[in-house]
Amino acid sequence: MKKIVLLICFTCFSIGAFAQHGSREKIKAFKIAYITEKLDLTSKEAQQFWPIYNAHEETVGKLRRQERKLIRRIKEANDTPAGLSDTEAEDAINSFLEVEEQKSQSRKKLIVDLKKVMPSKKILKLIKAEADFHKRMLARIKERRKRH
Template identity: 65%
Template structure:
């Protein structure tokens, strides 16, 4: 019963976002519902889990934005075919730094969650995230085949 109430609560909070921010927010809400279901968090666990997880997601989203900017700049430099070896080295260093930040953020998430939820639920989270991403990729592939 607690699980159903928590799921309804999460969906209710994000339902206002659906109309405002489009598909990216819908996916985010579906991810939240999916993780909530898979982790079967108690009310106390959920209160501690979601602020930590949401902070992590914000960090990861900022890293994605940085990486997209880097990839766009790399494409523009590659299109010009005038990229110097020094500039190429800078891109590589920025890319590696971005990957390192992402890895560090994931490590910090897990260490922070260890203070709030059991290790078994952290393992379930890792699996749930992987499964959710796989489902989204499968949906995208299926959608592309229809068009």
């Protein structure tokens, strides 16, 4: 019970700090704490889990940056009088599809690698924890926007 109250206090404080500072490192630290708590990893599982998970997150982060770069490039091209040519539009679509495929492959690799070090039930808990964390962050952003 004491741990739950402490976690709730930490969560409330942390979310408030994130809204003020928007620090990716703080959000990452909160995500790590959230996932650790939700998965209830043994020390052995944690030692094996985090390197695999962090490698996946790094890969997905790079892919998201590629995606944002592509979106900026398309936006800039559309802001010019000529816009995108059909060939450029086709290339952009293919680039998006390639990034999506790479993200999907990374997710599959994560699950295959995690099956080697932890039970499938905990992998399902991870999937739920990630979705819940994402919902919490979006709700917090939405709440913050309403206040401003």
